[in-house]
Amino acid sequence: MSENISEIDYKQVIEYALEPLIIHSQLKILYINRAAEIFFRASREDIIGASPLDIFKETSKSAIDKRILSAYEQPANIIEETIYRMDSTTVDVELYCHPVLMGNTKAIQTYVRDITERRLTEKRQKEITMQINELSATLVPLLEGIAVLPLLGSIDEERAVQLLDSIPVKVKEQKVKYLIVDFSGIYNLDSMVTGYIFKINNVLSLLGVLSIFSGLRPELALAAINLNINFKSTPTVSTVKDALHLLGVTYNETEINQQKTNKFSI
Structure with a gap:
């Protein structure tokens, strides 16, 4: 040999x-x-x-x-x-x-x-990620006083902090009273980031804005529970359509508070 x-x-x-x-x-x-x-x-x-x-x-x-x-x-x-x-x-x-x-x-x-091809791939991926991030940080107005925040893709800690900083400001600028936070487009979210996302809800509550969570998958709900996050003050529904239905039927704030206590608490 x-x-x-x-x-x-x-x-x-x-x-x-x-x-x-x-x-x-x-x-x-x-x-x-x-x-x-x-x-x-x-x-x-x-x-x-x-x-x-x-x-x-x-x-x-x-x-x-x-x-x-x-x-x-x-x-x-x-x-x-x-x-x-x-x-x-x-x-x-x-x-x-x-x-x-x-x-x-x-x-x-x-x-x-x-590594030219790798760099080009990384650049394209970065551009796609930036576009997704921009869309995810955009409040989409639906009706007067009602907007939806579509969370998309993978959210890391840096992006979660950016959301926490920017969303309350945009909510105030757009005079949003009811914000539907849609999680259905999220495919990666760890426990630390989950904590940041739910902090947004607390901040919005202090601003007098009612949040409704839609598309909350079981694993995300479990992560929130493991972080001792309380859903009792936040309605949770399956889809954005369900959230709109909830707001359409109980547009009065008092009725919404009663509805979320009776039907959507965990």
Whole structure:
């Protein structure tokens, strides 16, 4: 077994690896593999002998120089950078460096991974999340004095705090008396965030606004109970339509208070 391993031509292994690979020493590129030629859009004759710092933006060169010096002794952490190809186009990459020996020469082997698609996916996801967050922080007016707050997607602690800060202000600006908080679009909510959401109800109550919860799934209700959150002062219904029906039938505030005590308390 050991004899077979010793016969492997490791230069061929790295030459035909799919990921770009650069070996450099003392700020001079000594070797690149075929994948690196394709990636950097230049022949190895054009690249070998150049400085590895040349591919980086001026704002990054100082930090990369220090990183290279430390990488002679131990592997460096994976970092993300925007670098230049030989045709001056830029590309987002992930870089991983570790020390190697070329004969008696200390060198650094750097793997380059193109993360352009990942960055684009992250950007699109961020844009979608922002759109959902904006929609979820929007009070949708239904009738005079009645609005609905549609909670959508996954709510983390930061977003819950934003809701707690913004919703009472919007309720006051829009002169909302009855707010339907619809949970049917929520697919991820932990106990900490659940606590923030129900704090909104307490704040609105102090402002004289009656909240009605709709679409409250069993697991969310259980999380609220585990946090000792009391539903007795808040009507809970299955759908927004049910909430509107409740308000339509008992539009008088006194009747609503009586209705929520009799039918919608837990």
